[in-house]
Amino acid sequence: MLDMRARKRVSRVADPFARFVARLGLTPTMVTLAGFMISVGGAVLIGMGHLTIGAGVLGFGAVLDILDGVLARLTSRETRRGALLDSFTDRLGEVAAWTGLAFYLGRRAEATLVLLSLLAVCGSLLIPYMRAKAEGEGLQGKGGLMGRAERLLVFGIGVGLEGIGLPTLVATVWIMAVLSWLTVMQRFYRTWAQLGE
Numbered sequence: 001m002l003d004m005r006a007r008k009r010v011s012r013v014a015d016p017f018a019r020f021v022a023r024l025g026l027t028p029t030m031v032t033l034a035g036f037m038i039s040v041g042g043a044v045l046i047g048m049g050h051l052t053i054g055a056g057v058l059g060f061g062a063v064l065d066i067l068d069g070v071l072a073r074l075t076s077r078e079t080r081r082g083a084l085l086d087s088f089t090d091r092l093g094e095v096a097a098w099t100g101l102a103f104y105l106g107r108r109a110e111a112t113l114v115l116l117s118l119l120a121v122c123g124s125l126l127i128p129y130m131r132a133k134a135e136g137e138g139l140q141g142k143g144g145l146m147g148r149a150e151r152l153l154v155f156g157i158g159v160g161l162e163g164i165g166l167p168t169l170v171a172t173v174w175i176m177a178v179l180s181w182l183t184v185m186q187r188f189y190r191t192w193a194q195l196g197e
Contacts, residue, residue: 018070028072032086035064039093043100051104051163055156058097062152065090087128090148094124097155101173113170116177123180124151130187139194144183151176 021031039061045054068086072078098121105113127146134141146154158172 031068036089043096047100047103055160120176134191144186
């Protein structure tokens with residue numbers, strides 16, 4: 001939902017930063033890989049129990065993920081390989097974030113929350129799969145409650161607030177697990193309906 005509504009506005013805000021990055025000589029691929037490595041660093045921090053700092057680092061990695069696409073457009077470097085790398089690192093970043101959180105929860109012996117984390121990351125990976133499957137059939141594949149932007153926001157805010165002492169982690173993991181799978185089913189149903197007989 002946020003992805004679809006806010007993309008143009010975010011792009012306008014990101015344009016000056018992308019121009020600055022272009023003047024530095026950085027390529028979209030460099031920005032994509034930097035964002036991914038920063039996200040992995042945030043996931044490691046979360047796994048070590050530094051929840052607020054880790055969530056902040058993950059957020060910065062997500063900002064770079066927005067910037068790479070804008071940079072590619074502004075410098076006329078949009079390629080299919082770049083799109084593949086961006087999509088691949090997006091998924092790896094989500095896996096890293098949930099792995100870090102599951103490791104942290106496992107050290108606290110929170111078995112139920114570890115299981116919910118596994119369910120949430122599986123749902124998170126199926127959401128873009130359903131979009132890709134629909135678009136491979138020439139259909140509309142976007143939509144649902146928990147696009148990537150929503151998942152990043154809920155995860156980052158929930159984990160970050162827990163790190164400063166607010167009891168948000170249990171609710172965050174439950175919300176992510178339930179709403180991610182609801183989104184999978186929304187996208188499945190919409191694709192099914194568009195396919196007809």
